[in-house]
Amino acid sequence: MLGESKAFSGFSVDSVEAARRFYGETLGLKVTDDEMGTLALHLGSGARVFLYPKENHTPASFTVLNFPVEDIERAVDELVARGIVIQRYEGFDQDEKGIARDEESGHAIAWFEDPAGNVLSVLTGP
Numbered sequence: 001m002l003g004e005s006k007a008f009s010g011f012s013v014d015s016v017e018a019a020r021r022f023y024g025e026t027l028g029l030k031v032t033d034d035e036m037g038t039l040a041l042h043l044g045s046g047a048r049v050f051l052y053p054k055e056n057h058t059p060a061s062f063t064v065l066n067f068p069v070e071d072i073e074r075a076v077d078e079l080v081a082r083g084i085v086i087q088r089y090e091g092f093d094q095d096e097k098g099i100a101r102d103e104e105s106g107h108a109i110a111w112f113e114d115p116a117g118n119v120l121s122v123l124t125g126p
Contacts, residue, residue, distance in 0.1 A: 008047065010038075011064045012054035013116040019051050022115050026082050059117030066121045072099055072108045075122040079112060087111040087119070 013019040016039055023041055024031040030042040039051040049065060069075040076086060076097050086098030089111065094100045101108045109123040 008050060009064075010050035010052060011060060011118055012057045013051050013114065013118070014054070014057040015115065016051070016053050018115040023051070026084065057116055059113070060119060063111065063119045063121050065118075066123055069122045069124055072110060072122055072124045073097065076110050079110075079122070084112045087113060 016037060020031055020033075020039055023029045023039070032040045032042065034040065037053055041049040041051065043049065067075075076099060080086065080097075088094055088098055092100040094110075097110070099108050099110045105125065107123065107125040109121050111119055111121045113119055
């Protein structure tokens with residue numbers, strides 16, 4: 001029944017305007033507004049993610065949005081050039097750029113935050 005649904009995800013932010021600037025201008029995503037005061041992120045895969053204002057917003061303590069990339073080194077360099085800080089987490093062996101790699105699987109990931117403190121990532125895998 002739900003397998004054919006065009007499901008979407010969403011998460012809260014403390015400022016719709018700050019989110020619009022970050023996702024639209026800093027990350028370069030297509031962002032649209034709706035009449036209810038929410039934002040929609042339109043991703044290359046055709047998926048949408050909704051961002052909604054929440055007065056008592058608490059940032060997610062886990063990754064809410066992952067961006068698969070072909071070249072993680074380049075992606076991290078571009079994020080840093082745009083003023084984004086790559087996060088470091090205890091328990092992960094991260095290199096000088098903040099990239100954590102799993103040598104066995106070939107996966108690599110780097111985390112960063114949006115202005116509301118929600119955790120995002122760029123990642124690669126075989």
